[in-house]
Amino acid sequence: KQEVTQIPAALSVPEGENLVLNCSFTDSAIYNLQWFRQDPGKGLTSLLLIQSSQREQTSGRLNASLDKSSGRSTLYIAASQPGDSATYLCADPWGGADGLTFGKGTHLIIQP
Amino acid sequence: DTAVSQTPKYLVTQMGNDKSIKCEQNLGHDTMYWYKQDSKKFLKIMFSYNNKELIINETVPNRFSPKSPDKAHLNLHINSLELGDSAVYFCASSQDLGGEQFFGPGTRLTVL
Numbered sequence: 001k002q003e004v005t006q007i008p009a010a011l012s013v014p015e016g017e018n019l020v021l022n023c024s025f026t027d028s029a030i031y032n033l034q035w036f037r038q039d040p041g042k043g044l045t046s047l048l049l050i051q052s053s054q055r056e057q058t059s060g061r062l063n064a065s066l067d068k069s070s071g072r073s074t075l076y077i078a079a080s081q082p083g084d085s086a087t088y089l090c091a092d093p094w095g096g097a098d099g100l101t102f103g104k105g106t107h108l109i110i111q112p
Numbered sequence: 113d114t115a116v117s118q119t120p121k122y123l124v125t126q127m128g129n130d131k132s133i134k135c136e137q138n139l140g141h142d143t144m145y146w147y148k149q150d151s152k153k154f155l156k157i158m159f160s161y162n163n164k165e166l167i168i169n170e171t172v173p174n175r176f177s178p179k180s181p182d183k184a185h186l187n188l189h190i191n192s193l194e195l196g197d198s199a200v201y202f203c204a205s206s207q208d209l210g211g212e213q214f215f216g217p218g219t220r221l222t223v224l
Binding site for chain 1: 152153154155156157202204206209211212215216217218
């Protein structure tokens with residue numbers, strides 16, 4: 001059964017810093033890896049999807065990488081802004097026969 | 113236009129009642145999902161539907177039943193509600209199983 005772990009569970013940094021969020025998974029036969037953000041009381045917003053054949057995806061100040069051999073994905077946020085404050089979740093949209101698997105998220109606070 | 117919509121946004125009801133949550137997607141996707149997010153903010157898959165066929169059914173009580181009248185809709189019906197059913201329920205869709213997922217805004221269910 002695929003298990004997804006996110007480190008750190010919480011992170012607070014001053015505005016303007018570059019930061020890295022980590023996601024690890026136990027089953028290297030991962031199909032795709034998707035990053036989301038969730039704002040308090042809101043649904044999930046898809047940020048990036050890295051397909052199995054890809055190693056990274058970029059969208060604006062966000063860059064996500066996928067290393068299947070080590071079972072890791074990272075989300076890099078450049079020049080962080082207070083509006084980036086949210087919970088960030090990674091997920092294996094196809095978690096194998098046991099279904100889809102989410103990590104527990106990283107709660108990010110960007111201090112103005 | 114909202115890609116994935118859910119109604120109602122909030123639902124407060126008594127134990128033992130039967131209730132339904134509706135979900136609609138206008139993305140033309142083939143796969144729809146229901147997730148439960150508990151008080152600890154952990155997201156767990158409940159059901160997946162692909163072309164109106166249930167393809168993944170996590171170990172949820174049979175009081176929960178997904179109903180899909182057509183490809184664009186996946187409703188969640190809950191019988192004999194219990195206190196432990198209180199959570200936020202999210203609907204999502206993707207083009208196919210394992211594809212990028214798009215989430216609805218969530219339905220906060222409170223069972224008294």
